[in-house]
Amino acid sequence: MTAVPLLDVKDLQQRYTLRRESLFRPPGQVRALNGVSVQVAAGKSLGIVGESGSGKSTFARVVMALERPTAGQVSLLGRDLNRISPDELRRARRDIQMVFQDPYGSLDPRQTIARIVAEPLTVLDDADRTTFRARVAAVLKQVGLREADMDKYPHEFSGGQRQRIAIARALITQPKLIVADEPVSALDVSVQAQVLNLMQDLQEQFGLSYILISHDLAVVDYLCDEVAVMYLGRVVEQGRPEDLFERCAHPYTRALLDAIPRARPGGGRRRRGAQAIASQSAAAAGCPYVARCLLADQHCREVPPLLRRVGEGHLAACHKAEAVMALPQAAVEG
Amino acid sequence: MSAPLTTSVDAPIVPRPLPTKTFWGRALRHRSFVLGGVLSLLVVASAALSLVWTPWSPYEIDIASKLRPPSAAHWLGTDSFGRDIVSLLLAGARSTILVGIIAVSIGLTFGVCLGLIASAKRGWTEEIIMRFSDFTFAFPAVLSAIMLAAVAGPGMLTSIIAIGIFQIPTLTRLTRGSANAIWAREYVLAARASGKGAFRITIEHVLPNILSILIVQATIQFALAILAEAALSYLGLGTQPPQPSWGRMLNDAQTMLFQSPMLAVYPGAAIAIAVLGLNLLGDGLRDLLDPRLARER
Amino acid sequence: MADPATMPLIEVDNLGVRLNTSRGPAQAVRGVSFALKRGETLGLVGESGCGKSVTALSLMGLLPDSAVITGSIKLDGRELARLPDADYCSLRGNRISMIFQEPMTALNPMHTVGHQVAEPLRRHKKYSAAHARREAIALLDRVGLPDPARRIDAYPHQFSGGQRQRVTIAMALACEPDLLIADEPTTALDVTIQGQILDLIADLVEERGMSMILISHDLGVIAENVQRMMVMYGGTVVESGPTDEVFRRMGHPYTQGLFRARPKLGARKGTRLTTISGTVPELADLPVGCAFGERCPLVEDKCRVALPPMVEVGPAHVVRCVRTDVSMAANVGALSA
Numbered sequence: 010m011t012a013v014p015l016l017d018v019k020d021l022q023q024r025y026t027l028r029r030e031s032l033f034r035p036p037g038q039v040r041a042l043n044g045v046s047v048q049v050a051a052g053k054s055l056g057i058v059g060e061s062g063s064g065k066s067t068f069a070r071v072v073m074a075l076e077r078p079t080a081g082q083v084s085l086l087g088r089d090l091n092r093i094s095p096d097e098l099r100r101a102r103r104d105i106q107m108v109f110q111d112p113y114g115s116l117d118p119r120q121t122i123a124r125i126v127a128e129p130l131t132v133l134d135d136a137d138r139t140t141f142r143a144r145v146a147a148v149l150k151q152v153g154l155r156e157a158d159m160d161k162y163p164h165e166f167s168g169g170q171r172q173r174i175a176i177a178r179a180l181i182t183q184p185k186l187i188v189a190d191e192p193v194s195a196l197d198v199s200v201q202a203q204v205l206n207l208m209q210d211l212q213e214q215f216g217l218s219y220i221l222i223s224h225d226l227a228v229v230d231y232l233c234d235e236v237a238v239m240y241l242g243r244v245v246e247q248g249r250p251e252d253l254f255e256r257c258a259h260p261y262t263r264a265l266l267d268a269i270p271r272a273r274p275g276g277g278r279r280r281r282g283a284q285a286i287a288s289q290s291a292a293a294a295g296c297p298y299v300a301r302c303l304l305a306d307q308h309c310r311e312v313p314p315l316l317r318r319v320g321e322g323h324l325a326a327c328h329k330a331e332a333v334m335a336l337p338q339a340a341v342e343g
Numbered sequence: 344m345s346a347p348l349t350t351s352v353d354a355p356i357v358p359r360p361l362p363t364k365t366f367w368g369r370a371l372r373h374r375s376f377v378l379g380g381v382l383s384l385l386v387v388a389s390a391a392l393s394l395v396w397t398p399w400s401p402y403e404i405d406i407a408s409k410l411r412p413p414s415a416a417h418w419l420g421t422d423s424f425g426r427d428i429v430s431l432l433l434a435g436a437r438s439t440i441l442v443g444i445i446a447v448s449i450g451l452t453f454g455v456c457l458g459l460i461a462s463a464k465r466g467w468t469e470e471i472i473m474r475f476s477d478f479t480f481a482f483p484a485v486l487s488a489i490m491l492a493a494v495a496g497p498g499m500l501t502s503i504i505a506i507g508i509f510q511i512p513t514l515t516r517l518t519r520g521s522a523n524a525i526w527a528r529e530y531v532l533a534a535r536a537s538g539k540g541a542f543r544i545t546i547e548h549v550l551p552n553i554l555s556i557l558i559v560q561a562t563i564q565f566a567l568a569i570l571a572e573a574a575l576s577y578l579g580l581g582t583q584p585p586q587p588s589w590g591r592m593l594n595d596a597q598t599m600l601f602q603s604p605m606l607a608v609y610p611g612a613a614i615a616i617a618v619l620g621l622n623l624l625g626d627g628l629r630d631l632l633d634p635r636l637a638r639e640r
Numbered sequence: 641m642a643d644p645a646t647m648p649l650i651e652v653d654n655l656g657v658r659l660n661t662s663r664g665p666a667q668a669v670r671g672v673s674f675a676l677k678r679g680e681t682l683g684l685v686g687e688s689g690c691g692k693s694v695t696a697l698s699l700m701g702l703l704p705d706s707a708v709i710t711g712s713i714k715l716d717g718r719e720l721a722r723l724p725d726a727d728y729c730s731l732r733g734n735r736i737s738m739i740f741q742e743p744m745t746a747l748n749p750m751h752t753v754g755h756q757v758a759e760p761l762r763r764h765k766k767y768s769a770a771h772a773r774r775e776a777i778a779l780l781d782r783v784g785l786p787d788p789a790r791r792i793d794a795y796p797h798q799f800s801g802g803q804r805q806r807v808t809i810a811m812a813l814a815c816e817p818d819l820l821i822a823d824e825p826t827t828a829l830d831v832t833i834q835g836q837i838l839d840l841i842a843d844l845v846e847e848r849g850m851s852m853i854l855i856s857h858d859l860g861v862i863a864e865n866v867q868r869m870m871v872m873y874g875g876t877v878v879e880s881g882p883t884d885e886v887f888r889r890m891g892h893p894y895t896q897g898l899f900r901a902r903p904k905l906g907a908r909k910g911t912r913l914t915t916i917s918g919t920v921p922e923l924a925d926l927p928v929g930c931a932f933g934e935r936c937p938l939v940e941d942k943c944r945v946a947l948p949p950m951v952e953v954g955p956a957h958v959v960r961c962v963r964t965d966v967s968m969a970a971n972v973g974a975l976s977a
Binding site: 034054060061091150166167169170180197198199200201202203205206209224225227228230231232234250254255264266267268269270271272273274 | 687688704801806826828831832833834835838857858859860863864865874882885886888897898899901902903904905906907908909912913914915916917919920932947
Binding site for chain 1: 530552
């Protein structure tokens, strides 16, 4: 059976024009997204991993229809979010909500928790205002807060509690998909675990899907069914976490895995090769990762690799994927 | 191996009661807020008092008793027309406050609206509004008042409008700048993600969050309006006789500067007190409304 | 004087810091003691508000004037606590240097990086402008900034985050300090850059025989980069010892909780993270007894009465807990993993 996927992103491109520096030269361009295609099935979660400049936050904003992409389409349950009318888009937002990184910046300091959490309801036409408080109370309970917290203000809560409030706001319309942009990276480790467990519980309870954007591979591994690794606006590797982290096929994924400091005795320091930093604006002919890659050869410099199948549900954009997979894999923490 | 890391601990601290964190609790301990409040209230009280009572009529000319020194009857003496100085000061406060309130209201209404629109729309709208505001800003209040007076004739209304227009660009810029900072916040992004339009975001998120900045600036603008009113009246472009005003009193005193210099000192001091009071009040409000200091509501 | 090789470079004894916060006075650091010899590295690990950064700032003499410091901080036997600021200025950047979390705020945007690296050399070592510039180029080259002779006249905003952190490292190293304090030096950086910066710091520490205090919230960073470590919570040290020893057998319920709560690569979907209940306490209202008491699974009445004493549980490995018999039996650490 091939049902319509919950979210279908096709060949998404986003270019930003930089401020013109000279009257006589065309203004520079940043290619934040360079043809990204992913699908999310209902109830499944997709992790997006990458470093700063990989385009992962741009991806989140375009999927949320907060920005119009230069090209490509984002379809939620078969509706192209950039083609439908503003009214339809507003209704479609019921199904797709967002959780932000900064638990301090994402809640309006001058509004009560009840108002903040009810915000997504206020834009829906059929919402009955008299039921708002009851619905807020219910959703606060689901994220582990108390009904009495409704009339407090954000500054009365700790970072972890604020992130719970942000999750409650995303849950209140009973969405099918929540886009979470680095939801735990601003939290203390002990609180991080609580929020991650909560996100997992909510997924089981409501059959939610997540798009989880993170720089932390372990966080993505813990919460997602599929992972896409982004580098300079492209997906360079995609697959199930166990494939990606145990049989990685792209040298960049490999570099990310190697870079994670391991909390164990006798670890000592593992040496890492010096790596050049690639630029987003340079549109080179070959593989975008070539400057940092230890395996690169002339072919890599000339022909850009396409995303291709390297295993069951496992894609990689590397000419030498098989060679990378054959390397002894980085030890995984138990 | 080095010596083991040892630690010991001093006596546990007994938590002290937290200081009062209510707005008034903090406000009453803020020195410049209290001083500014007292001075501003003094001016308002004088204006209010003049509505019901003044020792003498501020309009009554009595040339026979002109330029009297302070006495039991005339506490601060009389001016060159024999009017009672205290009565003039009290009644002058009235026109000062009237001009200030109306002019600042004009400035706030237009300035805040334009600033919010510029910030919400961005692009060409913002560009046009800001260039227009630069253009207006280039004209001093006195110049616009002279131009207005040339068309509509001098008077209190003319000076109110001139001062009000002069307030608009400052407030437009301030509003746009602070609103832009709010638009960049994640909670605004969250509001957009839930489908709210620019108008609702402006009303529900942007305006409440810049309100404290605007209140502070309004007190400063009030002080500037008082100065501008005095300057216009002094030039004869503002409040017209016999309506008393501090600026007019200065104007009248000018010719008598060598015979009785105190005539200029009284209205000067009144202006200084009002301006100082409002500035201190604004400073105090800025500290008190700072959310970093007001953690507890 | 004792032999400098065995005498501690820095000796902190019963350090206490009381700060005025918006919520009232807070004992941000209580009874912290440690000694560090030349060439040794020490890690401070803990969550926000545990007192690790305040400890570092008190070593640098950079606490606000309203802070009250008790106890002693000795550098080569010389007392630093309550030293006048003017005297501290001759130590900062000269004998003790610090690297901060956010390189963009640690650099002055209005000056070239060359000027900023050369400044401590001119001030402390009285180098001429030309000499300091040559030295600055050499330093920038050493920290791996590409093409330093040309880039020396560039401004901070013209560099990437990792390169900026390299510049601040060059600044910190300019006068060859004896002690380097690195406060979350890689938290603002990407993982792959983090590795490079930590490698660079480790190389420099080794090369110049400096001592280093590395502050991090990340147990992995601590495990890989320091010889000894102290875990801080609520302003006190709750566990300290040689890094390998601590990671082999964690003694304090908090250290164990922190270790277990980390999402680990390979912990697949469906597994659950072991959490520590509750949240980090505010320093202004810490409980009387063990600071971790309210969140501890092993808490007993005696924990709440007074701050527990340090208990030795292994060679140079001490734990501030009265229930180590139970906590150590759980055998949390790499041996159990």
